[in-house]
Amino acid sequence: WAGLGYYARARNLLKCSRAVVERHDGVFPDTEDALRALPGIGAYTAAAVAAIAFGRRAVVVDGNVERVMARLFAVQDPLPGAKPALTVLADALTPAERCGDYAQAVMDLGATLCSPRNPACGLCPWMRGCQGRRQGIAAELPRKTPKGEKPVRYGVAFWTVRWDGAVLLRKRPPSGLLGGMIEVPSTPWRDSPWTLEEARKLGPFHLDWHAVGGVVRHTFTHFHLELSVLAGVARGGSVPAGRWVAPEAFGAEALPTVMRKVARHAAKNPTTVG
Incomplete structure (x- = not known):
């Protein structure tokens, strides 16, 4: 496990547990803002926990969701610069009810059918509305800014x-x-x-x-x-x-x-x- 970040995660888990006890009397917070304030919890984790665990309306955006949004709306601006725009699009589609189920469904869609290579567009439930497929560029999206030479x-x-x-x-x-x-x-x-x-x-x-x-x-x-x-x-x-x-x-x-x-x-x- 060395080098995979598990040691840092274990330390953050302990810090997070202590913060829940000290700040929230041992009750895990259920809002996105309160979750973000806990050690080791970032934007994605806070939104995912708020939506899936507590049924809160939160915009859950991981790499799979970014890929689905980029293809669905044919967003050709490259990542990482396109992240804010993709989050806005994800927000527009996120329902008020059963937000956690929706978030999990879109992440699963990106992990299975709308995969990075060879997307199975013919099986996708959003096939008809997908602008990337309509333009014939779905497999090319999302585009990424070329990486420079590593120092x-x-x-x-x-x-x-x-x-x-x-x-x-x-x-x-x-x-x-x-x-x-x-x-x-x-x-x-x-x-x-x-x-x-x-x-x-x-x-x-x-x-x-x-x-x-x-x-x-x-x-x-x-x-x-x-x-x-x-x-x-x-x-x-x-x-x-x-x-x-x-x-x-x-x-x-x-x-x-x-x-x-x-x-x-x-x-x-x-x-x-x-």
């Missing part, structure tokens, strides 16, 4: 080995990318490569750091990451924030994929303890 960011990971072969790991800050997960101590990630001299100053110990050949590469949603690895042996002194873990026990740790790549890279170039 490259750089960092240095410190593979710190103790006398018994255990490796230093630490917990990342609770918020931000990979929040709350376990990592090999690393520099911040930035837009320019680190020099060896710069990186050594940020190591968890003052050691005789040596560069491990090669680079660890990983791609996130919005950028590529290149991590150099410095290895060193800790022979004593105070332990910085973190804990020592034997490499064979890494499987039980919440290590994201990029840090498992670091571990595999370091294993190919073992650091001698002696």
Whole structure:
């Protein structure tokens, strides 16, 4: 599950539960605005819960609904810029009664018949009124703004080995990318490569750091990451924030994929303890 956002969801679930107890005396709120105010609940979730769980009139818009609206009304403006217009169209069709059933039906329509590729227009209950089908462009919609080149960011990971072969790991800050997960101590990630001299100053110990050949590469949603690895042996002194873990026990740790790549890279170039 590492790297899929489940750890952040679990933390938000706890925060949300506490907020319901503290702000609402343990009774889950049933309005869209009150739901939006809870930790970890965004616009889509608030609308979906309000409509489906509590029967409130709320405009539920996910990717499936956006696709259905774009095709039904032949909206050719690309996403994400077209999102507000698609929400207005979804609002115009949302009924006052049985709003939750309607929302679920449109989401299911987008997930099954009005699929991203090869939509089954002949089976669609809205076939006759679909402007996208009438114009012969349904399968092309919704259009999306072309993505630019992902930038490259750089960092240095410190593979710190103790006398018994255990490796230093630490917990990342609770918020931000990979929040709350376990990592090999690393520099911040930035837009320019680190020099060896710069990186050594940020190591968890003052050691005789040596560069491990090669680079660890990983791609996130919005950028590529290149991590150099410095290895060193800790022979004593105070332990910085973190804990020592034997490499064979890494499987039980919440290590994201990029840090498992670091571990595999370091294993190919073992650091001698002696």
